[in-house]
Amino acid sequence: MGFRLAPEHPHPAQIDDAETAYRWLLAQGYEPRNIGSTGHSIGGTLAIALPLRLLAKGEAAPGAIISISPWTDLTISNPKVDENEELDKMLSRDVLEQFRAAWLQDPAVDFTDPDISILNADLTSLPPTALHYGEYETLAGEGADFGRRLADFKILSEVRPLPGGGSTHSS
DSSP, rough: OOOTTTTTSSHHHHHHHHHHHHHHHHHHHOGGGOOOOEEETTHHHHHHHHHHHHHHTTTTOOOOEEESSOOOOOOOOHHHHHTTTOOOOOHHHHHHHHHHHHOOOOTTOOTTTTTTOOGSSSOOOOOOEEOOOOTTTTHHHHHHHHHHHHHHHOOOEEEEEEEESOOOOOO
């Protein structure tokens, strides 16, 4: 089975696929502590969402997370979305709204739901997390906010805003 993409396969297909891949690794004999959950952009979101889902089920999570430029707040309400729009070569408010509509096709979805906007999730017991984001990208504010949440929950973490003249999303 390949990784299913939206819009043909809306949420929660992608997190279901990440969980399937994780369970396959476990079936191969890998210990959870020896598995890392990693990703960039929406993959960075899934890298965090997978351990959160597993912990909510009372199951062992991967031993570490590396998340680069995750999309943590699907309300698209962080001021940096608009402040950095001219600097980010790929993402804008309009693009994020299009991605959100393609991914979350259920009109009843609450964008503040912690399963949707992981910025609102209970991060208790999340494994050590490395979080990186470009300080000039559209999602920079969300990266900073999520970094503060990691600190609030006392999660062993490394939060790195990447300085420079452009976005981690730029081509």
